[in-house]
Amino acid sequence: MPSDAKAFVYTELQIALPFGDVPWAELNAEIRKQPGFVNKTWLSGIGTGSVGGFYEFDSVENAKRFVTGYFPGEARKFGVAQTTRVFDGSVVVEASRFLNSLHFGGTLGTQPAAFLYTEVQVSAPFDAVPWRTMNPVLKAQPGLLHKTWLSGADNHSAGGFYAxxxxxxxxxxxxxxxxxxxxxxxxxxxxxxxxAGPVADASRAMASPYFV
Incomplete structure (x- = not known):
């Protein structure tokens, strides 16, 4: 994947729906039309059946346009509440490359079986996050394949998207x-x-770097 990703978006719908019942082909066609869209990895909640996604966009501006313009309408169609987060990808390049992030030139080996989203309630510019100390410990965690660090646009929260x-x-x-x-x-x-199992086909159709 390109190493110059500028923004990431996390979404989740407050819904319990087997992923096989999600009209993902129809939704994919609409999402691909959104300005600045690069790729999407679909998400299916373990134990909840929630539906969401982790997206890459070419800019924070286009990512914000997506979460304020298109995505609320998607949630409205399902009649459910929603969560969206926008992250600045330009500040996490070095930290993410250390952990084999596929959004910054990492190498795909084993196909992931699970994804994990994290966010910590802090407000700190990313260069103040002790990622250089944390990364070696993270890299040693059993089963970790990839991590993309996340830095909240505007609020400077810290988090990650893991495979x-x-x-x-x-x-x-x-x-x-x-x-x-x-x-x-x-x-x-x-x-x-x-x-990660149920979302492979839907994600592959959206150029997800986690499925080839």
């Missing part, structure tokens, strides 16, 4: 390791776990 080789490894990271990371930052946090 793991198994659901078990992803769940263990979310419940055992990540709380210690957030405690080190003295902050509340969010973790969301997703099954």
């Amino acid at each position: 793991f080789d198994t659901i078990e490894h992803a769940a263990r990271f979310a419940t055992d390791y990540f709380p210690t990371e957030a405690a080190g930052l003295n902050a509340a946090y969010t973790t969301r776990l997703f099954d």
Whole structure:
């Protein structure tokens, strides 16, 4: 994937729906028309059946246009509440490359079985986040394949989008390791776990770097 990604978007609909019932082919066609869209990885919540996505856009401006213009209409069609987050990709390049981020030139080996989204309730420019200390510890976590660091546009929250080789490894990271990371930052946090299996075809159709 290009190494000059400028923005990422995380979305999740407050819905419980087997991914096989999601009209993803129809939705994909509309999303591909959105200005600045680069790729999307579909998300299917483990234990919740929520539906969402992790997107790459060519700019923060186009990412914001997507979450304020197109996406609320998508949520309205399903009649559900929604979550959206926009992240500045230009500041996380070096940190993400260290962890084999596929959005910054990483290498795809094992296809992921699970995705994990995290966000810590801090407000700090990314160069103030101790990622150089954290990255070697993260790299040693069992089953971690890729991480893309996230830095909140405007609010400077810190987080990540991770790919793991198994659901078990992803769940263990979310419940055992990540709380210690957030405690080190003295902050509340969010973790969301997703099954990569059901979303492979839908994501591949959207040029997701996690499925070839």
